Amino acid sequence: MNTADVPADDIYATASAGAHMYSIELLNLADAPQQQWSIVNDGVMGGRSSSRINNHGDTLLFFGTVSLENNGGFASINQPITPRQLKGKDTSSAALVAQKSAAIRMTLTAKGDGKRYQLRIKTGNGMAQTTYKAGFTPLNGTPQQWQFTPQQFIETFRGRDYPTRPKPDFNQLSAVGILISDKQAGDFQLELHSLQLQFEE
Numbered sequence: 001m002n003t004a005d006v007p008a009d010d011i012y013a014t015a016s017a018g019a020h021m022y023s024i025e026l027l028n029l030a031d032a033p034q035q036q037w038s039i040v041n042d043g044v045m046g047g048r049s050s051s052r053i054n055n056h057g058d059t060l061l062f063f064g065t066v067s068l069e070n071n072g073g074f075a076s077i078n079q080p081i082t083p084r085q086l087k088g089k090d091t092s093s094a095a096l097v098a099q100k101s102a103a104i105r106m107t108l109t110a111k112g113d114g115k116r117y118q119l120r121i122k123t124g125n126g127m128a129q130t131t132y133k134a135g136f137t138p139l140n141g142t143p144q145q146w147q148f149t150p151q152q153f154i155e156t157f158r159g160r161d162y163p164t165r166p167k168p169d170f171n172q173l174s175a176v177g178i179l180i181s182d183k184q185a186g187d188f189q190l191e192l193h194s195l196q197l198q199f200e201e
Helices: 083-087 092-101
Strands: 021-025 038-040 050-055 061-067 074-078 103-109 117-123 131-136 144-150 155-156 160-164 173-180 186-200
Touching: 021 103, 021 117, 038 050, 061 074, 103 117
Parallel strands: none
Antiparallel strands: 021 186, 038 074, 050 061, 061 186, 074 173, 103 144, 103 186, 117 131, 117 173, 131 155, 155 160
16 A cells, blocks of 8 residues: 555554554444444435445445535435444454554545545544544545544534544544535445454554
8 A cells, every 4th residue: 555645634654563453343244234324414404415325245335416405415324333343253362452452543445436535433422422534535446445543533513623622532432434525416436345443452
């Protein structure tokens, strides 16, 4: 992966050499996506955008149409993350040690359409839940991988950004999602291959 020709907000440095890493896959492709993901489009505000999500082989396909009518312009999907998911399926001693360490990075693998998307996460629960976002722009039809550290995320709330507020604690992750907006009217399609949360011992 060559980061030299990729915008700074799209790909980020990997962990330091020699560190022991452990990863948890956050995308469960074994079950029907409708059982895990919720779709939130601008219809909640009177807009007319539409989107769907389906399993497509070993990937999760998020697709639809963004409409700017009625002051709309976004489509999104969200998946809750439970404490049990954060523990992962690996019960080895090495994995258990890593899980008690800091979650330092999220790695997204996807194939897109050249449009700009946001990886959105939530930490905490209930009234204490906070939403953060980080941007990525997949090349048209080319599988790519992006690595996000907490420093690449900014807090966001009801369309307003708060870049000076504290960064997220990945160990408190409670939801993940994908959003397309930025007045990008028309059809879109994003193929999600993997979303991993990585711990460093």
